[in-house]
Amino acid sequence: MDDESPAARWEQRTEIPLFIGSLIFIAAYATRVLAVSLPSFLRNLCLAAMITLWLVFAADFLVRWRLGEQRFLRFASTHFLHTVVVVLPLLRPLRIVPLYDVIQRRQGDPRLSLYARVIAYASLSTLLLGFSGALAVYQQERGAPGATMRTFGDAVWWAASTLSTVGYGDITPVTRLGRVIATGMMACGLGLLGAVTGSFSSWLMQTFTREGDERPPGK
Template sequence: MDDDSPAARWEQRTEIPLFVGSLIFLAAYATLVLAVGLPSFWRDLCLVTMLALWVLFAADYVVRWRLGGQRFLRFVSTHFLHTVVVLLPLLRPLRIVPLYDVIQRRQGDPRLSLYARVIAYASLSTLLLGFSGSLAVYQQERGVPGANMQTFGDAVWWAAATLSTVGYGDIVPVTPLGRMIATGMMACGLGLLGAVTGSFSSWLMQTFSREGDKGPPEK
């Protein structure tokens, strides 16, 4: 995509405000889930905030589609992450890579190597996904007969075990929606873990290769 295109200019202007909006959306959702006995005024305020931000995300999606000049189905297939974060706005903070690209265009050359950036992206994405997944599963499992996820701490422990692909099995979701969320987190955990281990292995190989190319010291 040309940096002077209308779509690129729109992304540069909106990516940072929308990322901030996604964090506000996550905070409002966390308040609804964790603040037991929240007064109706604050509960309604959180719901209105979430709805307004979702409308903002949907409007951004429509604008990107129109500026891209593609047919709608083609746009959906080539902008998968955009589509997912509109349907599941809790995942909007995962758009860290486009946010970094926008910031980097304003600052010049990258300050981190490719391997460091991949590891940083994957680590931040894991934290955000783990927190969002914990909230979503805890909301579904709380108070359900037969559920062993009694506290938010249990949900965080379950998310850590799921994303790390350890899967102890001491805490498991029992509701259909909770298991659907678990399936998505398992898939994301495999992808993020593979990105980190692959980048780290590639960095080690490159380091050892450079050391090998130097050859033995001259006598």
Template sequence: MDDESPYSRWEQRTEIPLFLASLLFLAAYAARVLAASMPSFWKEVCLYTMIALWLLFAVDYVVRWRLIGGRFLRFARTHFLHTVVVILPLLRPLRIVPLYDVIQRRQGQPRLSLHARVIAYASLATLLLGFAGALAVYQQERGAPGATMRTFGDALWWASATLTTVGYGDITPVTTPGRVIATGMMAGGLALLGAVTGSFSSWLLQIFSRESDTKPPES
């Protein structure tokens, strides 16, 4: 889309503040889940903060739709990631690529190669997805009958095994919401792992091809 279009100008102005707001949303959610002994006043503060930030994300979504125009369902289909992060605001920090693009427009040319950027994006997205997924599953699993996930450390261990597709099976969700979240994390883990391995393999092929081209012919 044209950098001078109203949509592009809106994105450049809001992407960084909204990313910071998404981190604040994640922090407020983490406080409500992990700080069980937190006074009720602060729990309410965290809850209202999350509601206010979700409304902010919803307003951004509507503004983007109005700037582009057209039917709402078509916008929702063509801007699938925007739709997902409004429905599931915990995933908003995963919008790292648009954030990086906005920063690069202000700073000039990228400092990292394409392969390095893909690996960096996927690695950071994996960390954020793992932390958010561990929080969400731990909230559903703690105290459930027959649950093997008793601490947040267990949840982090389970998230690491799930995202890396190892799946030891020593800790598994037993609740229906927990299993739904786990399914989404499995799909996300496969996608991110594929991005990293594909980019790394492409980088290696380029290195070997370059060395082959520069190698002097055998006598």
């Protein structure tokens, strides 16, 4: 994508405000889930903020689609992350550094910088995904018959073990939607772990190769 294109200019202008909006969305959602004794008018205020921000995210998606000059289905399939964060606005913060765009735009920079960015993005994504997933699953599991997830601390522990692919099994979702969320988190955990491991391994290989090339012959 050309940096002077209308779509690129729109992204540069809106990325930071939308990221701040995504943090507000998560804060409002967390307040509704965790603050059970919150007055009803404040809960309604949080809900109104969430709906308003979701409409903003949806409008941003439509603007990007129009600026991209593609058929809707093609745009939705080729801009998968944009589509996901509209359907699941809790994942909107993952748009802060889209991995594909970073790789494409940083081709001429030192490779170490790219690897560091990939690891930083994966780490940030893990934290955001873990917190969002813990909130979403806790909302479904709280009070469910036979639930082993009784506190938000249990939900955080479960999210950490799930994303790290450890899966102790001491806490498991029992509701249908909770298990759907858990399946998505397992897949994301594998992807993020693979991204970090692959980037670190590639950096080590390049470092050792460079050191071998610089070593004098015969040594």
